[in-house]
Amino acid sequence: MLLDIDSLTVRYRASGGDGDPVRALTDASLTIEHGETDGLLGESGSGKTTLARALVGLLDDAGEVVRGHAWLDAVPPAWADPDGTPRAAVIADDAYPVRADGATDLLALPDEHRRDLRWAEIALVPQRAMGALDPAYTVGAQIREAVRRHDADADAGRRARDALARLGLSATRVDHHPHELSGGERQRAVLAMALACDPALIVADEPTTGLDAVTRDRLLDDLASLDAAVLLVSHDLAALAETATRLAVLHDGRVVETGPTAAVLGAPTNPHTAALRDAWRVGGGAWD
């Protein structure tokens, strides 16, 4: 098991300090296996972005993790031997959020260690990622920077070029600035940035929003072909249906259904899932 999310509960303090805190996520649990492409389906406001950001420690100031664990099958380098196995002293000591099987609780990590794992083991490609590229630097420079920050010894240039090629971007893009790329290319460039760091898990939050049909088709095809595990967070039912092996459905902050994609969509046990599926059908006529 690569990632084991257990009863994650997140709340937001209402702005202004008055009013009850809003529960964005309540007792959310799901698991992701190595190399698997999993989907998290939910409408806007269901808590999916909160979950994605909580995993990598990027909740904004108003958000806090109330309880829960996110066990990642990796250990911060500071607590591991050179070959990656966690040091025995670390496992024996309760003060470290490391389990006997070597999994680390992402949510209990101090910031510095979580940063070490971020990108190296788990990478988040946020929503509207195209806006995440710095317009002042070339695409290649930004990818190389990301690689170097997390693995100083790596051949950053080669990794950048390979990642871009992997996502179908021409090598020319390395020397281009973000504004010289189309929207779809920028989205792929950000994904390439995550890929270049060679993480075990990529969390992609709404990666297909705003993309034209063919680019979207390509992007999903590429995501499915990656060696890394992918958690695809989206409201796009079709994207998940064709790409994800397993599907979790999020509604109002709770995971209401999980299982193999075909089962969840083919025979949903939960009314919210059924409603989402039916609405998707109606939204385009009954011909399929």
Next chain:
Amino acid sequence: MGLIELDGVSKAYGGERTLLDVLRRRDPSPVRALDDVSLTIERGETYGLLGESGSGKTTLCRLLVALDAPSAGTVRFDDRDVHAHTGSEERAFRARVQPVFQDPYESLNPNVAVGQTVAEPLVGRLDGPARRKRVRRVLADVGLTPVDDYVDARPRGLSGGERQRVALARALAPDPDVIVLDEPVSMLDARTRATILDRLADLQADYGLTYVLVSHDYRLVRGVCDRVAVLYRGRVVERGPVTPALADPRHPYTAALRDATPTIDPTTERRHADVTPAVADADDPPSGCRFHPRCPRVVPPDDWTGSRDAFRRALRFRRRVAERDPILDGHADADAVLAHGLVLDLPRAHRTAAERDSGGTRVDPDDLDFGRDERAALDVAADAVVRGDDEAAVAALRGVIETVCARDAPAERAVDDRFVACHDPVSSERDS
């Protein structure tokens, strides 16, 4: 005589010379948002304009409701040129053709009450009491009930779905003949989408409306429209009854849209579009057919003996040479140049074995089906590239790697109960 007729409509932006252009001694190239669009919309139908961003669909919307005027061609409504209206004719026209815009958060003035907004098309047509009565009626028709809760409300507290209903009520208020809907549900969540679409269907029946539905959503257009025109970079590539045109297309772009559109049935084998993704050269549309750089059916010259796939790759190679693409740099020999230069950015399902093995970076030129002379020309060009002699490389390919698709914009012709603008349309469902 259709209710709305477009004849050779073109719209270009930015052709005016500025001081900078005078200093640089060049003529600015205008962006052709629409190029020679002709189509007819009949009364009572739902006509789809299917196009992605950059296709010109928004521009076309604006022309249909006379918010902009075409650079060339005519837009006729009820047999009158919309942009040659006198003042009173224009007033009459505006009551008969109304828009609903895409963004429900931008199309309503946040400081104006809903009732006031909905009444805008009625100002000067109905007096105060009649206006109020009409406003209440249309608010009820779009489902914003109890009406009293909405008439004086500001948009601030309304959901996206409610706002879009307000926009719809505004469009309905003057009892129009036509409503032009620009992506009416694309910013709404799935369930709201469904209810709005239902409401639109009911209203069409009750009011006898003609809809023009502009959208990028293939599924929506196919499910909802009677006839469709597919737009690509400002041109109509295919138009006709919706099921033949979209389910069994003759234009490769339409076929790509169909193949790229998912179903949620995980058991069906998905066909991915055999088309390269769009790249950022929107300001410099290619000559001839605008789709040809991406097209799987790009037409080889008559004396081409190799396969069409090989030709397509050769054409890509020729463009890379002409653009001095760095992907061709730094190789030791001609074979390596070709191995990288003949690559196409396609989904895995359409890649060659070598492409798949190399993660999309290389092909095996010997695996591709070129005629002997054709391959010879490619080798000469590749050698020139290795030497750094770009002019020689370009020259070697000239005359050999040519296509009518790059020279001539295809004219529209009638094919199998629809119209297609393609030099070599798909001939049937199987051959795509």
Next chain:
Amino acid sequence: MTGRAADCDASTASSRTHRALRRFLTNPLALVGTAVLGVVTCCALAPGVVAPHDPEWVAYVGTSDGRLTLAQSRSLPHPPAFGDPFFAPLGTTASGHGVLTELVYGARTALLVGLAAALLSSLVGVPLGLCSGYYGGWVDGVIQRVVDVLYGVPFLPFVIVLVAIRGASTTTIVLAIAATAWLNNCVVVRGTTLSIVRRTYVDAARAAGLPAHRIVARHVLPDVLPVAAVLLVQDAATAILAHATLAYLGLADVTTASWGVLLQQAQATGHVFDAPWWLLPPGLAIASLVAAFYYVGHAVEDVTDTD
């Protein structure tokens, strides 16, 4: 996301005004500015009530026709005196007029010039800016070319020429200030208008057949007026300063009491360094009034911006 629109009526126009007013009243600088403006307005409206003397009052002889002795003349300009030999809390000028009296009577001119110039400037600049922004095309082209040319005209030489032609009068000064100030109004209002006119709801209003003047009234003006109000207030401040400067340079009407003229007289009679009671009050008055306008204008900007 609530579907009950009735619950969300918290943002009606009048409650927006209430919120704006409350924010304004809790801004300390705004209150200071308003207070200063209040005092100056009182002086302008009822100078006879506020000033210790009539404008004809002269030291030692009061309002009678008497003449001063040599010793008395030599004592002018007289420093502040509180009863002995006369009542002049801010002293007198070289001609024996009470400085405080002159100050109070000068308030009227200051306010008049400020408001008149500002109003004139807005009355020209705002409509032209609206037209420029709304219609675009050649209308915008013509107006902007005029603006570009006039921007190059330097203020002082322009005023000097105007004064040479029309003579030095308050009207001339007001016209001169307005003639240069309207440019900024026009350009700023044009910018605001342009950003509004691009919005989708304006397109919808056009498509609905709403005539141009109604579109401007309903959709453009509500956002333009606060901007124009701030510009108005700032123009008033600039106008007062400009008028004072011109008066100091001798280009204003010396027969009308004004703070700038007061300064100019101090300079002309050579008492700049030895009669601080004469020099400082008008200077401080000008500075305070200008600052007051700025504070109020800034507060109005703050208050309308966050809406």
